[in-house]
Amino acid sequence: MKKIVVSLCVLVTLGLQANDIASDMKTMRDGLQEMQDGFLYNNSKSVVSGIDKIEKVNGSLHSKESIESFLPQEKKKLVGVTLLSAKSLNSDLEAMREYIKQNKMLEAAALHSDVMKDCTRCHAIVRGW
Numbered sequence: 001m002k003k004i005v006v007s008l009c010v011l012v013t014l015g016l017q018a019n020d021i022a023s024d025m026k027t028m029r030d031g032l033q034e035m036q037d038g039f040l041y042n043n044s045k046s047v048v049s050g051i052d053k054i055e056k057v058n059g060s061l062h063s064k065e066s067i068e069s070f071l072p073q074e075k076k077k078l079v080g081v082t083l084l085s086a087k088s089l090n091s092d093l094e095a096m097r098e099y100i101k102q103n104k105m106l107e108a109a110a111l112h113s114d115v116m117k118d119c120t121r122c123h124a125i126v127r128g129w
């Protein structure tokens with residue numbers, strides 16, 4: 001009986017975690033889309049709103065513990081690299097925000113691909129690409 005209760009708890013916890021990361025990542029994806037539309041449709045407010053969305057979720061990925069919790073067992077030793085991609089994502093977003101403040105849209109738009117690269121760098125580890 002005890003074993004069943006413990007297994008159920010583990011399953012529920014794992015399920016919740018999986019859900020959290022999926023919904024957080026959906027917010028990241030929405031933010032990236034909003035950012036891209038902002039550049040395409042000449043709407044800097046939309047770019048900033050995209051930056052805000054991504055940054056909010058990314059903030060929760062900055063601790064070793066939180067990243068480790070969603071990495072598959074065999075990838076946990078790579079936590080340092082995923083941490084770096086989350087940090088680099090943050091600095092690219094901040095640089096983009098600064099350029100937009102200064103109305104330097106070309107420089108800001110050039111960072112879009114760096115942001116995408118930061119997302120992909122972490123996914124590559126998680127997914128074994």
Ligand code: HEC
Nearest residue numbers: 022025028029032054061070082085086118119122126127
């Ligand atoms: C520090 C690591 C990390 C960073 C940085 C990161 N992600 Fe993720 N992402 C994950 C993990 C873990 C998963 C879940 C496992 C998988 O899908 O392979 C995931 C999955 C996703 C998914 C698929 C979700 C699903 O329901 O299948 C999307 C979309 C996504 N991320 C978008 C983004 C975007 C956009 C960015 C950058 C703005 C980003 N992620 C940055 C770790 C990260």
